[in-house]
Amino acid sequence: MTIEPVDSFATRAIHAGQDPEQVTGAVVVPIYQTSTFAQDVAGETRAGYDYSRAGNPTRTALETALASLEGGKFGYAFASGMAAADTALRAMMKPGDHLIMANDAYGGTFRLIDKILKPWGISYDAVPLADLDAVQAALRPETKLIWVETPTNPMLGIADIAALAEMAHASGAKLVVDNTFATPYLQTPLGLGADVVLHSTTKYLGGHSDVIGGALITNDPELGDAFGFYLKSMGGVAGPFDSWLTLRGIKTLAVRMDRHCDNAEEIVEMLLQHPKVGTVYYPGLEQHPGHQVAAGQMLRFGGMVSFTVVGGLEEAVKVVSRTRLFTLAESLGGVESLIEHPGLMTHASVVGSDLEVPSDLIRLSVGIEAIEDLLADLKDALD
Ligand SMILES: *Cc1c(COP(=O)(O)O)cnc(C)c1O
Numbered sequence: 001m002t003i004e005p006v007d008s009f010a011t012r013a014i015h016a017g018q019d020p021e022q023v024t025g026a027v028v029v030p031i032y033q034t035s036t037f038a039q040d041v042a043g044e045t046r047a048g049y050d051y052s053r054a055g056n057p058t059r060t061a062l063e064t065a066l067a068s069l070e071g072g073k074f075g076y077a078f079a080s081g082m083a084a085a086d087t088a089l090r091a092m093m094k095p096g097d098h099l100i101m102a103n104d105a106y107g108g109t110f111r112l113i114d115k116i117l118k119p120w121g122i123s124y125d126a127v128p129l130a131d132l133d134a135v136q137a138a139l140r141p142e143t144k145l146i147w148v149e150t151p152t153n154p155m156l157g158i159a160d161i162a163a164l165a166e167m168a169h170a171s172g173a174k175l176v177v178d179n180t181f182a183t184p185y186l187q188t189p190l191g192l193g194a195d196v197v198l199h200s201t202t203k204y205l206g207g208h209s210d211v212i213g214g215a216l217i218t219n220d221p222e223l224g225d226a227f228g229f230y231l232k233s234m235g236g237v238a239g240p241f242d243s244w245l246t247l248r249g250i251k252t253l254a255v256r257m258d259r260h261c262d263n264a265e266e267i268v269e270m271l272l273q274h275p276k277v278g279t280v281y282y283p284g285l286e287q288h289p290g291h292q293v294a295a296g297q298m299l300r301f302g303g304m305v306s307f308t309v310v311g312g313l314e315e316a317v318k319v320v321s322r323t324r325l326f327t328l329a330e331s332l333g334g335v336e337s338l339i340e341h342p343g344l345m346t347h348a349s350v351v352g353s354d355l356e357v358p359s360d361l362i363r364l365s366v367g368i369e370a371i372e373d374l375l376a377d378l379k380d381a382l383d
Contacts, residue, residue, distance in 0.1 A: 005068070009184070010255075012065070012069060016065045016067075016068035018061055029058055029061040030057075032240050034056075035051065037051070052237070053232055053237055055232075058247070059077050059237065059240065061247055062075075062243040062246055062247045062250075063075040066199070066250075067217050069253075070179070070184045070190055071184075071191050072217035072219050073224065074221070074223075074224030074228070075215060076216045076217075076228060076231050077213060077214070078214035078216070078231065078237065079213065079214070079237060079238055079239070080200070080212045080236070081199065081201070082108055083214050083236030084200075084216050085109055085112055087234060087236065088198060090230060090234075091223070091230045092144060092223070092226075093122055094121075095120060095122065096142060097121075097145070099123075099125075099143065099145040099146070100124065100127060100129075100139065101113060101124055101126050102127070102148065102159065103126040104128075104154075104155045105153075106149060107153075107346055110126070110349070110353075125138040129150070129152075129157070129159035130157050130159055130289065130290055130293075132163055139167070139173070143171060143173045146175050148175060148189075149177075149178040150181075150182070150187075150290075151290075151301075151302060151304065153304075153332075154304075154306045154342040154357060155281055155306060155357065155361075157290060158283050158288070158290025158291075160293045161175075161194055162192045165192060165193030166193065168195075169193070175195050176194070176197075177197050178199075179198065180198070180199050180204070180333075181203075181304055184197075185253055185257040185299065186261075186300055186302060187297055187299070190217065195218060196217070198214070198216055199214060199217075200213075201214060201238075202214070202331065204253065204257065205246060205249060205253060206246045206333075207249035207250075207253065207335060208334055209336065210245060211245040211246055214238075257300070258300075260303030261303060263367070263368065263371050264282065264284075264302065264304070264366040265284060266375065267374060268285065270375050270378065270379070271307050271378075274379070275310070276315075276382045277307050277308070278307065279308050281305070281306040282301060282305050282306075283298070303333070303365060303366045304363070304366070305363075305364045306342075307362055308360045308361050309360055309362060312360045313343070313360055316343075316361065319382060320339050323381045324377050325337055325373055325374060325377040326364065326374070327339070330345050331365070332363075332365035334367065335367050335368050336369070337365065337366055337367035338364070339364055340362070340365075341362060342361055342363050343357055343359045
């Protein structure tokens with residue numbers, strides 16, 4: 001079976017890299033749970049595999065699928081999103097270089113850059129990436145990278161990928177887009193000019209809250225080589241079973257994302273009407289400052305919704321512990337709905353910094369349960 005780039009997304013999600021296995025015809029890519037591979041003659045592998053840190057067929061299947069979905073030539077699968085981020089940063093930057101990131105970046109990315117890359121010799125500016133003038137002002141001759149998330153976590157801010165790519169390239173920098181929130185179903189940054197796409201596959205791509213993983217995808221052959229070399233040298237590889245779980249999740253990404261978006265849209269409508277709700281953050285709303293840009297670069301607006309509650313921190317903490325179906329937990333992107341308080345949970349590490357989030361903010365990862373049950377659960381918790 002040959003999968004062509006013109007095949008539609010839902011078809012590629014099920015077939016790219018996932019041909020029936022040659023010997024037995026197994027329709028599903030097997031879990032090649034092996035560390036090493038027999039050779040018939042010293043130095044000659046049977047199918048290009050010698051040791052599973054360097055390469056494993058289940059991981060290759062996942063990497064091929066990921067590259068296909070993002071419209072990239074080179075894909076690499078990591079043990080976590082942070083392993084992918086660390087590899088991208090080390091492969092693309094050296095001590096003395098400068099990077100620009102969002103002032104509401106994912107807390108773990110901020111921690112990696114601030115606590116590990118900064119002591120290594122990297123400097124950074126955290127700016128609101130929706131403000132192109134602020135980005136332009138932060139660019140320096142030694143800026144090598146602009147690191148973008150869009151939509152952002154947890155404020156659902158929107159950055160203009162094409163404009164940032166142009167700005168980065170005009171000053172000799174590269175653009176990395178963390179596409180975790182949107183997924184390639186809703187947004188493909190490489191097509192908009194980004195150099196690298198990063199994923200925490202832990203989230204929507206895996207989709208079932210049962211595996212941690214990460215990915216890097218690029219069309220640039222030099223970066224592709226570098227990522228492959230860093231991956232096998234630094235060793236943060238996705239294991240065979242984790243690769244298989246992620247691949248299994250990816251098969252249903254298109255249908256899941258449509259349902260996540262349908263449910264999120266209805267919840268947003270309910271929250272807007274609710275007297276206990278302050279501000280609702282969702283890029284699908286016309287009043288969202290990034291709505292036009294989001295509409296231009298995204299197919300739909302995703303399953304993440306944030307909002308503030310009347311009554312401040314105390315009330316927000318009560319609401320997140322009162323839901324029945326929305327589970328109080330970190331993470332996002334699974335079939336089950338989750339609720340959390342970013343200030344005390346995912347974003348606790350940025351309290352007191354430029355990246356601090358409002359203390360009355362609640363973040364929802366809207367799952368794919370029946371919408372009437374989700375609406376009732378949230379209303380009960382708010383009332
Ligand atoms: C979760 C997440 C990460 C980190 O990924 P892990 O798989 O948890 O290591 C990076 N970026 C975003 C936007 C995330 O949501």
